[in-house]
Amino acid sequence: xxNSETMQKRILLVIRHGNQGDxxxxxxxxxxxxxAAFGQSITLLFVEEGxxxxxxxxxxxxxxxxxxxxALEALALYDVDQVYLCQxxxxxxxxxxxxxxxxxxxxxxxxxxxxxxxxxxxx
Numbered sequence: 001x002x003n004s005e006t007m008q009k010r011i012l013l014v015i016r017h018g019n020q021g022d023x024x025x026x027x028x029x030x031x032x033x034x035x036a037a038f039g040q041s042i043t044l045l046f047v048e049e050g051x052x053x054x055x056x057x058x059x060x061x062x063x064x065x066x067x068x069x070x071a072l073e074a075l076a077l078y079d080v081d082q083v084y085l086c087q088x089x090x091x092x093x094x095x096x097x098x099x100x101x102x103x104x105x106x107x108x109x110x111x112x113x114x115x116x117x118x119x120x121x122x123x
Contacts (some may be wrong), residue, residue, distance in 0.1 A: 008039055009119050010118045011040050011119045012043045013031060015053065031041070036078050043079065043084070043117065045113065052095070084105045101108065
């Protein structure tokens with residue numbers, strides 16, 4: 001096993017908060033891109049209110065922020081291609097999955113994802 005393989009961590013970034021005018025998602029995306037640039041395995045998981053970041057045609061001007069949908073769609077350019085939404089969170093908020101770059105996971109798959117992660121960071 002090479003030195004770079006032993007140093008690589010499986011980092012799971014869990015985004016729980018919606019687009020409420022703060023920098024939470026921007027911080028998570030910055031962390032994802034920087035970590036990926038340093039060869040770490042990055043997975044993003046959107047749960048609870050975080051699933052709202054994936055709602056198309058968001059109107060966020062009234063809270064003074066831009067929607068991050070374009071940045072989220074570009075994650076693959078930074079080698080961040082493991083992006084998931086919590087299926088229960090989508091159903092509870094009556095939202096549907098409308099992007100090909102992300103998939104929804106059920107409860108058992110979410111638990112498995114968390115167990116396989118070396119580091120979990122909650123946003």
